[in-house]
Amino acid sequence: MKDLGPRYDFHIHSIFSDGNLLPAAIAREAEVRGHSAIAITDHVDASNIEDVIKAITKFVKEQGPTLPIKVIPGVEISYLRPDLIKEYAKKARKLGAKLIVVHGESPVEPVIPGTNHATVQLKGLVDILAHPGKNLTEEDTRTAKENGIYLELTSRRGHKEGNKHVAEIARKVGAKLIVNTDSHNETELLSQEQAYQVALEAGLSEEEAIATVKDNPSELLIRVGSTQI
Numbered sequence: 691m692k693d694l695g696p697r698y699d700f701h702i703h704s705i706f707s708d709g710n711l712l713p714a715a716i717a718r719e720a721e722v723r724g725h726s727a728i729a730i731t732d733h734v735d736a737s738n739i740e741d742v743i744k745a746i747t748k749f750v751k752e753q754g755p756t757l758p759i760k761v762i763p764g765v766e767i768s769y770l771r772p773d774l775i776k777e778y779a780k781k782a783r784k785l786g787a788k789l790i791v792v793h794g795e796s797p798v799e800p801v802i803p804g805t806n807h808a809t810v811q812l813k814g815l816v817d818i819l820a821h822p823g824k825n826l827t828e829e830d831t832r833t834a835k836e837n838g839i840y841l842e843l844t845s846r847r848g849h850k851e852g853n854k855h856v857a858e859i860a861r862k863v864g865a866k867l868i869v870n871t872d873s874h875n876e877t878e879l880l881s882q883e884q885a886y887q888v889a890l891e892a893g894l895s896e897e898e899a900i901a902t903v904k905d906n907p908s909e910l911l912i913r914v915g916s917t918q919i
């Protein structure tokens with residue numbers, strides 16, 4: 691039997707943007723579904739970046755040590771003009787975000803064209819390009835690979851319509867994929883087996899799907915300095 695390891699999910703929303711749970715509730719819901727680590731990555735722009743990071747880092751600092759799973763304070767930079775993403779990613783890091791997701795060019799939302807291209811340049815600043823969609827180019831996929839930026843396969847309705855394209859181009863180029871849920875409530879969290887199925891449904895082989903749900907998130911977890919689970 692294949693060993694899929696524990697579940698990690700690096701893209702989850704709380705009440706600090708448009709999710710419906712507090713971080714403590716998300717952590718518990720994730721724990722009972724077999725997660726070892728989660729990142730809480732609320733939508734940010736200029737209006738709320740300070741407040742969101744302050745709230746989530748306060749939670750992690752005060753309550754994190756009492757929890758059985760690791761909670762990583764993150765953000766999802768959303769709908770910024772592409773030339774501003776770098777400035778806000780730097781700002782998020784400075785304010786204490788340990789994991790930075792950028793809201794990519796989903797097939798079902800009018801994300802500004804050029805968002806994928808601007809994001810994959812940001813080596814060392816951005817960790818994950820979320821739901822890059824059908825606009826993802828081979829050139830940008832190569833850049834993501836070179837710059838250590840993970841490309842997201844998602845279980846979220848609508849956004850997931852881009853999964854097959856993202857998987858196809860990533861496997862061709864050798865870029866690294868990850869499966870996140872983009873959960874806005876507890877019912878959207880996935881077990882590790884369900885996450886593996888998302889990777890297979892995107893067109894990956896069993897071996898590639900295991901790398902996507904097990905090896906890649908473990909690596910990313912080490913990168914964000916959260917190895918002490």
Ligand SMILES: [Zn+2]
Nearest residue numbers: 766793794820
């Ligand atoms: Zn998003």
Ligand SMILES: [Zn+2]
Nearest residue numbers: 701703766872
């Ligand atoms: Zn999201």
